[in-house]
Amino acid sequence: MAAVELTDLRKSFGTLDIIKGVDLAIDPGEFVVFVGPSGCGKSTLLRMIAGLEDITSGELRIGGEVMNGVDPSQRGIAMVFQSYALYPHMTVRENMGFALKFAGIARAEIDRRVDDAAGTLGLGALMDRKPKALSGGQRQRVAIGRAIVRDPKVFLFDEPLSNLDAELRVHMRVEIAKLHKRLQSTIIYVTHDQVEAMTLADKIVVLRSGIVEQVGRPLDLYDDPANMFVAGFIGSPKMNFLPARIEAAEAGRVTVALASQPGVRLDLPAAAGTAKAGDAVSLGIRPEHFVAAGTGDADLAVEVDVAEHLGSTSYVYADVAPGERVIIQQEESRHATARGRLVVGLPAERCFLFDDAGRRIR
Amino acid sequence: MNLSRLAGDAVQYLFVGIAAFLSVFPFAWMVISSTNTSIDILGGKATFGQAFAANVGNFFAQVDAPLVFWNSAKVAVMATVLTIAISSLAGYGFEMFRSKTRDRVYSMVLLTLMVPFAALMIPLFMMMAKSGLIDTHIAIVLPGIASAFIIFYFRQSTKAFPVELRDAAKVDGLKEWQIFLYIYVPVMRSTYAAAIIIVFMASWNNYLWPLIVLQSNETKTITLVVSSLASAYNPDFGVVMIGTILATLPTLFIFFVMQRQFVQGMLGSVK
Numbered sequence: 001m002a003a004v005e006l007t008d009l010r011k012s013f014g015t016l017d018i019i020k021g022v023d024l025a026i027d028p029g030e031f032v033v034f035v036g037p038s039g040c041g042k043s044t045l046l047r048m049i050a051g052l053e054d055i056t057s058g059e060l061r062i063g064g065e066v067m068n069g070v071d072p073s074q075r076g077i078a079m080v081f082q083s084y085a086l087y088p089h090m091t092v093r094e095n096m097g098f099a100l101k102f103a104g105i106a107r108a109e110i111d112r113r114v115d116d117a118a119g120t121l122g123l124g125a126l127m128d129r130k131p132k133a134l135s136g137g138q139r140q141r142v143a144i145g146r147a148i149v150r151d152p153k154v155f156l157f158d159e160p161l162s163n164l165d166a167e168l169r170v171h172m173r174v175e176i177a178k179l180h181k182r183l184q185s186t187i188i189y190v191t192h193d194q195v196e197a198m199t200l201a202d203k204i205v206v207l208r209s210g211i212v213e214q215v216g217r218p219l220d221l222y223d224d225p226a227n228m229f230v231a232g233f234i235g236s237p238k239m240n241f242l243p244a245r246i247e248a249a250e251a252g253r254v255t256v257a258l259a260s261q262p263g264v265r266l267d268l269p270a271a272a273g274t275a276k277a278g279d280a281v282s283l284g285i286r287p288e289h290f291v292a293a294g295t296g297d298a299d300l301a302v303e304v305d306v307a308e309h310l311g312s313t314s315y316v317y318a319d320v321a322p323g324e325r326v327i328i329q330q331e332e333s334r335h336a337t338a339r340g341r342l343v344v345g346l347p348a349e350r351c352f353l354f355d356d357a358g359r360r361i362r
Numbered sequence: 363m364n365l366s367r368l369a370g371d372a373v374q375y376l377f378v379g380i381a382a383f384l385s386v387f388p389f390a391w392m393v394i395s396s397t398n399t400s401i402d403i404l405g406g407k408a409t410f411g412q413a414f415a416a417n418v419g420n421f422f423a424q425v426d427a428p429l430v431f432w433n434s435a436k437v438a439v440m441a442t443v444l445t446i447a448i449s450s451l452a453g454y455g456f457e458m459f460r461s462k463t464r465d466r467v468y469s470m471v472l473l474t475l476m477v478p479f480a481a482l483m484i485p486l487f488m489m490m491a492k493s494g495l496i497d498t499h500i501a502i503v504l505p506g507i508a509s510a511f512i513i514f515y516f517r518q519s520t521k522a523f524p525v526e527l528r529d530a531a532k533v534d535g536l537k538e539w540q541i542f543l544y545i546y547v548p549v550m551r552s553t554y555a556a557a558i559i560i561v562f563m564a565s566w567n568n569y570l571w572p573l574i575v576l577q578s579n580e581t582k583t584i585t586l587v588v589s590s591l592a593s594a595y596n597p598d599f600g601v602v603m604i605g606t607i608l609a610t611l612p613t614l615f616i617f618f619v620m621q622r623q624f625v626q627g628m629l630g631s632v633k
Contacts, residue, residue: 052529073535085530089548099534 001028001185002063002076002153004049009058011044011210018044020210021058026203031180031187035197035233036207042190043158045207049188050079050156063153073099078147079156082163084139086131086146092118093127096146110149117145120182137168144179157189161196173199194234198222206230228282228358237287237315239352240326244283246275254362256283256353260321264298266348274361275353281361284352287315287329296345302326304342318342392610396603403599417600424601425587426579427608434566434583435612437499441565444507446557452508453516454546458528468517474510479570487574501575502568502583512557519553519627520546555620556627563613584609 004026011019019041026032034042047053049060051072060067067075078099086095096117097110118124121141131139140160147155157176161169177200180187191197197204198218206213206221206229214226218234225231231239243259252272258264259280266283275281293299302318305325316328328344353362395403398411421427456468486505487496495501523546531541547554569585576582582590588605591597617624 047529050529050533052532071535072533077533079530079533081526081530083524083526085524085526087527087530087545087549089551102535102540 003028003061004154004186004188005059005061006045006049007059007061009045009048009060010056011041011048011053012056018210019048019056022210022212024205024212024215026186026188028186029184031189031200031202032205033197033201033203034188034190034205034207035192035194036213037233038192039209040207041210042192042207044210046156046158046188046190049075049154050077051075073103076153077156078150078152078154079158080140080143080147080160082159084131084143084163086139086142088131091128091130092123092134092142092145095131095142096149099146099150113149113151114145117148120148120179121145136164137172140164140172141175144176148179148183152185154186154188157187159190159192161191162193169196176200194236198234204234206233225352225360227360228284228354231284231352231354231360235286237327237329239284239286241282241284241354242320242324242326244281244353246277246279246281249276249279254353256281258283258300258320260324261300264300264346266298266346266351268348268351268353268362270353270362274359275355280356282354282356282358284354285346285350287327289347289350290328290330291345291347293343293345295347297348298346299343300346301341301343302328304340316342389610392603392606396600396607398600400597400599400601403603413600417598417604420598420601421604421608424591425605429580430582430584430587431608433499433581434585434609437502437568437572437583438562438565438612440499441503441506442558442562444503445509445512445561445565446554448507449509449512450516450547450550450554450557451542452513453518453520454542456513456517457520457523458525471510471513475514483571483574486571490575496575497577497581498575499581502572503565505571506565509561512561515557515560516550516553519550523549552623552626554627555623559617559620559624562616566609566613 004024006022006024009019009022009024010017022045034045036042044053048055049062049067051067051070055068058068062075062077087098090098093114096114100110100113114127115124118127121144123138123141123145126134126138126142131142134142140163143160160176161172164172173196176189180200189196189200201218203215204218204221205215208229214221214230216224221230221234225234228241232241244256245259246254247257247265248255249270252269253267254270254275255265255267290296290300300320302320304316304318306317308315308317312331314330316330318326318328320326328342351362352360355361391408394408394410396417397414398407399413399416402411402413452471456464482505490496490501490504495504527545527549528541531545536544567585568583569589572583572586573589576586584605588602588609591605592599592602
């Protein structure tokens with residue numbers, strides 16, 4: 001395992017800037033997940049670390065050594081691809097041992113490493129099959145096995161579970177977590193699925209448009225998002241944002257009133273000097289943080305549109321005002337009807353406040 | 363089964379039957395004629411005769427068959443190997459490497475398909491004459507080894523080649539030529555099979571250019587020899603048919619051996 005350091009890393013295609021200066025330090029043995037919407041540059045950043053994309057400027061270090069321009073095979077990395085990228089004309093054994101064969105490693109040593117990895121991943125019975133004779137999950141395990149046999153300093157995973165069905169994805173997610181626990185290796189993992197990010201990561205890197213929006217532990221990002229984008233991206237269903245206005249601001253506290261229901265007022269702490277009376281802001285509250293009417297710091301009346309009952313929990317899709325939608329998560333609320341008025345409580349300590357540029361002020 | 367469906371099927375079978383007859387008839391006529399004398403053939407006899415052995419004997423008496431077939435095989439194999447090697451590399455390169463001028467250069471390559479061979483014959487002949495290659499087999503092979511059609515065919519097929527395989531191979535430590543040789547070629551084998559059949563058949567059956575370039579009997583290929591038998595003052599058509607059958611056999615053999623890959627290659631190589 002090795003540390004990975006990215007210093008002002010940039011990537012441009014002609015005049016188009018894809019990665020706009022990423023600074024990041026990954027500790028040895030850490031499981032880091034790059035997460036962000038499609039086109040945010042997370043896969044490009046991973047490919048730059050792998051050596052599959054040139055670095056336009058900045059510095060990449062793996063294990064303390066500068067790796068800009070170093071051949072992918074010399075970086076001490078192994079990569080698992082979204083489509084598995086198994087060589088279709090080779091058997092499982094040949095696929096797993098191919099890189100070692102090219103590295104000039106002795107046949108006996110290749111067999112030992114391949115058999116070890118196959119044992120770890122339960123691939124023993126599949127070694128003489130070709131990829132087309134394997135299921136999606138088996139192919140994914142072979143792809144991981146191919147990475148393991150190289151004994152890399154850093155594992156790179158590029159959306160490895162996105163081609164699997166929901167059940168298999170959960171199973172493989174657990175397998176990857178177990179694998180990390182056993183190998184204790186540095187892993188950089190790209191996904192757009194924030195559930196994968198939350199469950200696997202030691203550290204999440206949230207990217208948007210080639211810029212790192214926030215880096216932190218999963219629950220830190222959930223509890224303490226730096227801005228409206230991260231607040232909306234981390235958590236499922238996503239955080240609700242309600243347009244509001246600052247009514248009064250004094251000594252690190254503000255009073256906000258909802259734009260669509262001015263009678264709904266909340267008194268919230270705010271960083272000093274970040275807001276003044278009259279400012280337009282967004283009040284953020286996660287679906288799971290609404291409380292029963294009368295038990296919060298203010299009550300909010302909504303018109304229920306659709307209710308989804310999942311058994312242990314229900315999601316109520318409602319309108320605060322025309323076009324202003326919220327999702328409310330309620331435990332044991334099978335009685336919620338598909339339509340009708342619902343009043344819920346807003347607990348001030350669970351609410352976030354963002355200015356009109358999306359910066360968090362509470 | 364209702365009547366309209368029956369009628370539809372009948373029309374389909376009729377159409378397929380006519381197409382099959384048109385395809386098979388020349389070959390059947392050739393085989394039948396090879397067993398008849400020239401007089402019978404000219405008389406329109408369409409049944410098997412007794413002259414097969416005599417025709418074979420006459421053919422081998424008139425033609426230095428081992429030399430002629432050796433010449434044809436040499437030319438066809440050289441052309442196939444060189445054309446496939448160069449054109450598949452070009453197709454791979456055009457698809458895999460991004461550059462500002464790539465599509466412009468590729469369009470120019472495709473434009474050469476629009477130039478008829480008749481317009482190229484004289485300049486090519488002069489080039490070969492200046493290079494001292496007239497009456498050599500190299501002169502037949504050289505003009506076709508960067509085939510625009512085969513480059514086009516390989517580039518289109520390469521679009522189905524998973525780019526992630528190339529990335530995985532790079533991470534595994536392969537250089538570009540090794541990726542081509544150890545990953546691309548085996549993965550695209552159906553495309554190669556189809557291209558081999560196309561190029562081999564075209565080269566084996568090539569007539570006009572060898573007719574211009576080859577001048578001595580020692581270098582002539584089977585197509586030229588069969589043609590000269592047919593255009594003799596008093597041609598023996600039974601012998602001509604024997605020559606035609608023998609000239610057809612290698613391409614038939616190649617086709618039947620590689621038929622499955624050929625069909626796969628035409629449909630799309632990567633599964």
